[in-house]
Amino acid sequence: MTRSVYVTGIDRGDGRQVVELGVMELLTRQVDRVGVFRPLVHDGPDRLFELLRARYRLSQDPATVYGIGYGEASALQAEQGTDELVSALVDRFHLVARDYDVVLVLGTDFADTQFPDELALNARLANEFGASVIPVVGGRAQSAQSVLAETRNAFRAYDSLGCDVLAMVTNRVAREDRDRIAERLGDRLPVPCWVVPDEPALSAPTVSQIAHTLGARVILGDDSGLARDALDFVFGGAMLPNLLAALTPGCLVITPGDRADLVIGSLAAHSAGTPPIAGVLLTLDEVPSDAILTLAARLAPGTPVLAVPGNSFPTAARLFSLEGKLNAATPRKAETALGLFERYVDTAALNKRVSAPSSDRVTPMMFEHKLLEQARSDLRRVVLPEGTEPRVLHAAEVLLRRGVCELTLLGPVEQIRKKAADLGIDLGDSQLIDPATSELRDSFAERYAALRAHKGVTVELAYDVVSDVNYFGTLMVQEGLADGMVSGSVHSTAATIRPGFEIIKTKPDASIVSSVFFMCLADKVLVYGDCAVNPDPNAEQLADIALQAASTAAQFGVEPRIAMLSYSTGTSGSGADVDKVREATELARARRPDLMIEGPIQYDAAVEPTVAATKLPGSQVAGQASVLIFPDLNTGNNTYKAVQRSAGAIAVGPVLQGLRKPVNDLSRGALVQDIVNTVAITAIQAQTPAPQSPAPQSPSPQSPSEKATAQ
Template identity: 45%
Template sequence: MAQSIYITSAEGHSGKSTIALGVLDVLRRTTPRVGIFRTIARSTRERDYVLEMLLDHDGVDLPYEACIGTTYDEVRADPESALAAIVERFKTVEAQCDAVVVLGSDYTDVGSPAELAYNARIAVNLGVPVLLVLGGRAQNGEVPEQLGTTIPRTPSEVAQLAASALTELAHERAHLLGLVVNRADPERLEEIVASVSAVAATGSAAASDRPVWALPEDRLLVAPSVRDVMRAVDGRLVSGDPELLAREVLTVVIAGMSMVNVLPRLQDSAVVIIAADRTEVLLATLLANSSGTFPSLAAIVLNGPFALPDEIQRLIDGLDSPLPILRADLGTYDTATRVMRARGRLAAESQQRYEKALRMFDEHVDTAELVRLLGLAQADVVTPLMFEYGLMERARADRRHIVLPEGEDDRILRAAATVLARGIADLTILGEEIEVRHRAIELGIDIRAASIVSPFDPVLVDRFATEYARLRAHKGMTHARAADTVTDGSYFGTLMVHMGLADGMVSGAVHTTAHTIRPAFEIVKTKPGVSVVSSVFLMALADRVLVYGDCAVIPDPTSIQLADIAISSAATARQFGIEPRVAMLSYSTGESGSGADVDKVREATELVRAREPDLPVEGPIQYDAAADAAVAKAKLPGSAVAGRATVFIFPDLNTGNNTYKAVQRSAGAVAIGPVLQGLAKPINDLSRGALVEDIVNTIAITAIQAQGGS
């Protein structure tokens, strides 16, 4: 039976989705198959965006329709029949999973004890413990000053809510796992936890020893995005970058006055509402946003039934501003009212909000205690997602400083925001600070913790040119030529690593592999005892992680180079928690074949044994004999490696590159890499088609290499 958790609250708008996301993320680190189940949805016709967001989380593989128990209409019509349907559908999901996050109903308007009682009955019938979410904000439906903000509850008010909710749960005999106060007053977290804990301690025995956690209110998590505003006003995007629709809106400016009076009132992350016939205000606002000397706006909403003159449209097109311009047919009052009432959604489409929610949950909830209470044991298998989480945790445990030379690429900025939000590494991004930070603001991501350094900084250029000229003096390098060379991002970043200003570098999203690693060959060079730089891919299969080398650097290694690759790959495997058992691959196994290619592998194997006598190594060996225990028993009985190899060394680049891609595509493996090895300091190359998650993984890997003095 799956170990599951039922997340419910005593009222609406408590932020259950933030808690559910955090719990889901914790479970995915511990167990391979995690499911989501929404007990009651508003309708079968309209998609439940919270359920969709959770199902989109990496590692959750269930169809939307299977994850809904029933609807409000069915509950109202026949509560007992609806309960039976919920149980039946939950059991179907439970049978496919090791753990299930069960999300209780959403309250349609205000707090309802009857609805909480029904959620408690569901939890009892499912046999699932309850994590009770209490709202830390008053549910008055008002928006006093800023979008998404409400009045904080005092500790005693939260305690009263807890007392009422715990009474309902006890009455239905629900098993309480713990309590989370969400959106609590940041200045009074400890008081709130103490007050709720006191209520739990004086209540039923079942609640007396249950943990209480509190997450602070964060304006960003409840602020609507530009896309939410567009939905609220039934608007449409007529100009600007669609990617910027994910940016959060923190305030509203109604431009109902002249241009000179509007401009001083512009604020960061504001939506500016402009009547469509006030074209001079529209153009002035666009120019102000592009100038870099005014606050960075989130969007403009043009309201009213007025068509823009062709000349004005040509001016807007010529400005080529990425700022989203939305059109709404409403009057100014109705537009402003709808914008102010727009609610933020915690959704994967907002990277900044998503990352912040996960980080906040990790910071304020004892996740180890949560896992212990659920009785989840560490799984024997290692899924790709579990391996990636392991990388993040190891990188966080001893944070290192990584330089990213390609600050002009949006993927790099998005990856940087994720790395910073999760505490994976400290970062320096190369680029012009105004440009890099402005683009990050436009994208709605937070890279404030990153250092932005210009590769044309005169002090650093002179310092780096002096060092580079010294290193390349034997090639006739002069200081003047060196000064020109080191302004290249790859050279600048490599020199930062070489001179101790960073622990590692990740590049290649924009530039070629040669462009990325040539400076490393010239400046960082190989570590002692290693003759070549090579690479591996960490191949995350469904239940384990293998190491493939070399798949990216050396086209046709000699036997000596092949031995180096094997020894370096075994060391890399150890760095990432993989016990190395090395298979030196060939088209024949043992003594069955001969020829130059087989002899090269045989000779390399002997070199490995001589240099690393304690390293389990077998070769020459065919892939099937290395990977399959049944084949190994027939071809190489008694081998310590055959049938259970973890490190696969290919005889040449052609074989290695094609094999890793074949396994990646046919077996659905996640290929993490290439990870460069053999360099005196860690520098890693990205594919130019790298996704944001690939960049995040590579930064984590580089940080771990730096921890080990790679």
């Protein structure tokens, strides 16, 4: 059983931080407690560990992460020999290993060190730690033949030194050589070898990093603009038409500060999206007048304008030697790195080879990881009607970089492009549609008019209705042009889901549309329903909510043990409210005798084993319920919010259930990660339909006017 993974290399410049981040992502999907250990460390901040600590919420004391500084280690090896150095590092490693289920070891970086055989030292440490090894070979600016030879030699080197080599990763190879190298390595090594192409956005410095390195003054720009990647450098000295022809997407324009025409021209090009640039760097310590800067700020709000005292030549020399780094201040680079790792590395195969001990606990982070992984396994297209909303655009970038799903964004296309450019967001191959001008508007109007003819809707009226982004997005889902829809960050719940009631309608076996929240507690995930849609369901509707929630829970890996909640447990109470829950329990059991269902039951008896042992001994559900069904919206909505705020739970939802195709709503206070999670859930719902319950005896679908919504 592997309890630690040692990521190492053979030389500097291999970009192995991508692999280290990817392996950490993999480990945290299945293990609750993951430690980090770096045997040898340079002076100064450890950017990668700070990224890991921030991203994965590590509670590990930074003092335990590091073994020995390079200078001290070199002196110890020279004075007392390699055995003493290794012994000291092994002792420090075990101080970490004893407190964690698995440890990710970050090998030496082959940069500015004084060890005569650094590869052998890494191999020795891996063996002494009992760690399996993933060697990383850098292939940047090398021929395919050279990369092939280095990868085979690296495997032989670590294998001959007795290492348990889990897999090889060949990184930063030319994109045009990637497939050929992967094919040739596939049958020449006894372990998997994954080949990852070079990604310019990872090595590109951010504008903020450039400003810090050059000691530049930030004349204009906000945090979002400073986070942009500078993918290219374009030096402005010619006339404006020649400069505009030379601009490339994501470039940083370097120009003398007295060339106001080039500054305004570059920012105007950015504002028009032809192309979006990273920013402008002014040299010679010259800054345009206040009037020019005011115009610049209005042309491209948030776009950085920096100023440095030197001239263009020494500035260029420093820029071309600057390389971007993964750190806690560059979360977008981390998303790019993970997307690259997950696309080119067979994470399922690597996961089996790592064989880290699986945890019985399900933390919020593990649940979120699983959502993204499950959505990525079978790509679906999700339409986002709120295409100009910054949070939606940031979420779209994360989803695209991680390869979670395909996206369609709705809204005025030029506004979407401009907003994305201002935020420094690359929407890649996303589909952008303006409902007001789309060629689909006519056919959608005819379709909607036919669906709502019984309500007196004409084609002329429908033509206006379908220009609404939520109606247009819902029709895309209905017509198979998208697999699901997520909206609500700037729209009310009613505006988001009413089109679904009118157009997509309920499943044949569902009497109503309902909702659940996934409540991610510290060590488990519970499913709460209905907390957002139905104010006072009757017994039959309550049974339907329970069975829908069971299917939803099972679809997302939560074994359904259903508690039908009430203010009394078992036969201890009576009254209309308790009788409703008792009747709903009987109906649900009759329709799905295969499910574990208990009710009526109080919340404490449902989730706390000691209380369950007293109030309802012998129950399969009491004390270990995973799906909790509330008797009405008032109870459910207040309870989920109380648990969310008081227990620090992460509430993912509301997830709608009962519609023929998935449409999901966001809270208007949704964070970017909330949007990412909801889109992933929607994509999963669209993959394989959840197991269906037998049709209810007397379905009585509600109209939208009979429903209430709450968040």
